[in-house]
Amino acid sequence: MRKFLRFSFIAALLCGAGVVGSANPVEAHAGLKSSEPAASSVLEKSPVEIVLKFAEQVEISFGSIRLFDANSKLIVLPVPNYGIADDVVDAKTVRVGVPDLEPGSYLVIWRVVSVDSHPVQGAFGFQIGSRGTNLTDLGVEILANSSAPGLVRGLMGIARWLSFLGVMVLIGSMLLATRMSGQSRIEIVIKSSWFVAVVGSVIVLVMQAPYALGSSLSDSVSVTSVRQVLETRLGTWLIIRSVILLLFLVIIWKRDLHQKPIWRMATTILSIVLFATFSISGHPGMRQFSALSIGTDIVHFLCVAVWMGGLLTIVLLGRKWQSESPKVISWFSFNATIAMPIMVATGVAQAWRMMEGFQNLFSTTYGTVLSIKVVLVVTAIAAGTKARQIFKDKKVDSEDLKKIKFSKTIVVESAIGLVVLAVTAVLVSVPPLSVNTAAPFTATLVQSNVIADITITPARVGNSEMHIVFSPPGGTLESIESVTTQISLVSGEIPPIPIGLKRIGVNHFQANLQVPRGGEWLLELIVKPATNRTLRFSQIVKIKN
Numbered sequence: 001m002r003k004f005l006r007f008s009f010i011a012a013l014l015c016g017a018g019v020v021g022s023a024n025p026v027e028a029h030a031g032l033k034s035s036e037p038a039a040s041s042v043l044e045k046s047p048v049e050i051v052l053k054f055a056e057q058v059e060i061s062f063g064s065i066r067l068f069d070a071n072s073k074l075i076v077l078p079v080p081n082y083g084i085a086d087d088v089v090d091a092k093t094v095r096v097g098v099p100d101l102e103p104g105s106y107l108v109i110w111r112v113v114s115v116d117s118h119p120v121q122g123a124f125g126f127q128i129g130s131r132g133t134n135l136t137d138l139g140v141e142i143l144a145n146s147s148a149p150g151l152v153r154g155l156m157g158i159a160r161w162l163s164f165l166g167v168m169v170l171i172g173s174m175l176l177a178t179r180m181s182g183q184s185r186i187e188i189v190i191k192s193s194w195f196v197a198v199v200g201s202v203i204v205l206v207m208q209a210p211y212a213l214g215s216s217l218s219d220s221v222s223v224t225s226v227r228q229v230l231e232t233r234l235g236t237w238l239i240i241r242s243v244i245l246l247l248f249l250v251i252i253w254k255r256d257l258h259q260k261p262i263w264r265m266a267t268t269i270l271s272i273v274l275f276a277t278f279s280i281s282g283h284p285g286m287r288q289f290s291a292l293s294i295g296t297d298i299v300h301f302l303c304v305a306v307w308m309g310g311l312l313t314i315v316l317l318g319r320k321w322q323s324e325s326p327k328v329i330s331w332f333s334f335n336a337t338i339a340m341p342i343m344v345a346t347g348v349a350q351a352w353r354m355m356e357g358f359q360n361l362f363s364t365t366y367g368t369v370l371s372i373k374v375v376l377v378v379t380a381i382a383a384g385t386k387a388r389q390i391f392k393d394k395k396v397d398s399e400d401l402k403k404i405k406f407s408k409t410i411v412v413e414s415a416i417g418l419v420v421l422a423v424t425a426v427l428v429s430v431p432p433l434s435v436n437t438a439a440p441f442t443a444t445l446v447q448s449n450v451i452a453d454i455t456i457t458p459a460r461v462g463n464s465e466m467h468i469v470f471s472p473p474g475g476t477l478e479s480i481e482s483v484t485t486q487i488s489l490v491s492g493e494i495p496p497i498p499i500g501l502k503r504i505g506v507n508h509f510q511a512n513l514q515v516p517r518g519g520e521w522l523l524e525l526i527v528k529p530a531t532n533r534t535l536r537f538s539q540i541v542k543i544k545n
Contacts, residue, residue: 031055032122033457034465035108037505039124040444040453042471044506046101046128051083052110055458057091058120061228062212063112065096068142070105070133091115103129109142113212116282117234118429121146121214127471148214156211159203161425163278166197168421169316170248171271171302172309175335177255178264179328189316190252198245205229205238234281241277244270275301282428293353296346303343307336308417315414322410340381347377366430373423380416383409441542445525447535452525460544461518466499470507470527480507481528487513490520490540518543 036051037043050065060080067075076099083093094112106128111121123139148156170193177186209225210217229235251267279297280290310332314322322329351370352358361367441459445452453469470480488496494516501509515521525537 031120031458032110034455034467035124037126038453038467038469038508039442039455040126040471041469041505041508042127044129047098047126049095049097050077050108051093051095052112053083054092054094054112054120057115058094058112059091059115059232060094060112061232062119062209063094064110065094066109066142067098068107068109068135068138069101070135072138075099075101075106101128103131105133105135107135107139107142109139109146111146111214113232115233117208117212117232119148119212119214146214148211149216152207152210152215152217155203156207157425157429159200159207160428161422162196162200163204164200164421164425165418166193166195166200167274167278168301168305168309169193169312170197170309171274171305172307172311173313174251174255174267175306176310176313176328176332178259179331180325185317185321186313187255189313190255194245194248194252198242201238201241201245205235208232208234237277237281241274244274244277248274271302271305272298275305293350296350296353300343300346300350303339303346306339307343308414308421310336311410311414311417315410344377366427369423369427369430373420373427376416376420376423380413380420383413383416443539443541445537445539447527447537448533450527450529450535452527452537454523454539456513456541459542461515464513464515466511466513468501468509468511468525470509470529481530483509483528484526485511485524487515487521487523487541489517490522496524515543 031054033053033055035053036049037047050067052065060082063080065077065080067077069075077096080094080096083090083095085093094110104127105125107123107125109121109123111119114120121143123143125135125139147153170190173186173189173193177190180186205226206221208229209222210220213220230239247270251263251270254263275298276294278301279294282297314329314332317325355361355364355367355370358367361371441454441456443454445454451471453471455467456464457467458464468483468485470483483501485499485501486496487499488494499511499513501511504510519542521541521543523539523541525535527535527537529535
């Protein structure tokens with residue numbers, strides 16, 4: 001039986017590593033709101049620059065903007081820079097100068113890093129003059145070859161998992177150690193978990209450059225790339241994490257003073273800041289009212305450390321210690337019973353904030369991964385229910401532990417917990433619903449040889465930006481005389497709302513929308529390409545809540 005339990009525990013470790021190692025992160029954390037030139041636009045002359053406007057702040061230290069012509073030839077561009085608005089750097093806008101371009105079709109391939117450290121990439125085309133070529137297939141091919149290799153993604157996922165695992169066990173074991181006296185295997189567990197947390201964080205630091213650039217290890221791992229990572233938001237919080245872990249060494253060294261209130265207070269503060277390094281550099285740090293999201297996330301992490309970190313520590317201490325320490329185990333069970341409902345409540349609250357509700361829980365990657373995590377957590381809690389009930393009802397001795405097969409129970413519960421931490425590491429690399437819904441609505445309409453390319457970003461309730469670009473399919477440039485637009489709810493509950501368009505280029509119109517509710521909306525365009533000619537375009541637009 002012991003061999004079976006050890007095998008199960010090791011299998012869970014390998015399973016966790018496999019989950020994070022095989023995960024293919026969705027690279028879409030900061031959606032592109034608009035661009036200049038606009039996607040599919042037809043220009044009379046070469047643009048002076050390419051401007052990208054994102055829904056959230058981005059980092060360009062590992063980003064790039066590449067320009068290809070119709071012959072797939074790469075046109076050399078200078079290094080991209082942030083936009084400047086009122087003498088203030090605008091980290092949501094990236095721009096790059098463009099040389100004088102000949103008439104024809106061009107493809108823009110862009111790649112930046114969102115502030116939560118994940119790469120974001122995309123492509124769009126534009127045309128100069130009357131003759132053009134469809135470059136969609138070229139864009140798909142280039143983007144498919146721009147993601148980081150599987151080895152890089154796998155190592156990055158494993159590094160995140162090791163960071164989570166090391167910190168959780170470190171905090172859980174140090175909390176459990178306050179109820180223990182003398183030297184025991186707890187010292188080994190504490191020091192080993194500290195080492196795992198350090199190794200995981202170092203690997204994250206080293207792997208961030210190839211992960212963000214979408215390149216191989218040999219091409220992008222260097223002292224220079226590590227220095228560049230340290231200048232990013234992620235790098236800043238990795239530095240803070242390393243300082244906190246070094247301070248933890250002092251706490252570990254002076255663990256004989258753990259009964260003193262000042263040392264307990266110091267450990268608590270360091271634990272909170274340590275978990276904050278994960279929260280602030282991840283999804284919670286990007287949210288509206290981020291302080292609330294970060295605080296909720298820290299409480300969630302602390303509860304996971306109390307339960308899962310303590311549980312893994314008990315497993316690592318071995319069966320002999322378990323049989324001799326029913327009082328310590330009973331104390332742990334009491335704390336875990338308190339931590340679990342708080343962990344569940346904060347987890348649900350955080351998920352609700354991230355996804356802005358649960359209406360699309362099963363229609364997004366984030367929701368699917370989250371659902372798997374919930375099932376695993378419920379299974380782990382259920383696995384230890386019988387043991388916790390006995391601890392609640394009476395004082396437990398070593399004979400009671402044998403009767404309920406405590407060693408077997410906690411191995412199963414902790415093995416599931418290892419996989420939960422692996423799924424959490426995957427969840428970090430997947431954009432929540434609120435980021436996915438920042439994706440634009442696009443449509444191409446044709447009436448009497450006039451093409452209308454429509455883009456609404458984001459296609460959800462609230463403020464949105466609409467771009468309409470007109471061009472005839474034959475390629476002849478004709479200046480549209482006038483355009484009037486309105487939008488109305490298909491159900492008829494809201495009357496037509498007029499939209500004020502502003503001409504910002506040749507046949508390129510822009511408007512700011514305020515959509516009051518979600519649902520299907522009818523967008524209508526009345527277009528006058530010439531004095532005695534009027535065209536009507538209509539399109540159903542799905543607006544998300």
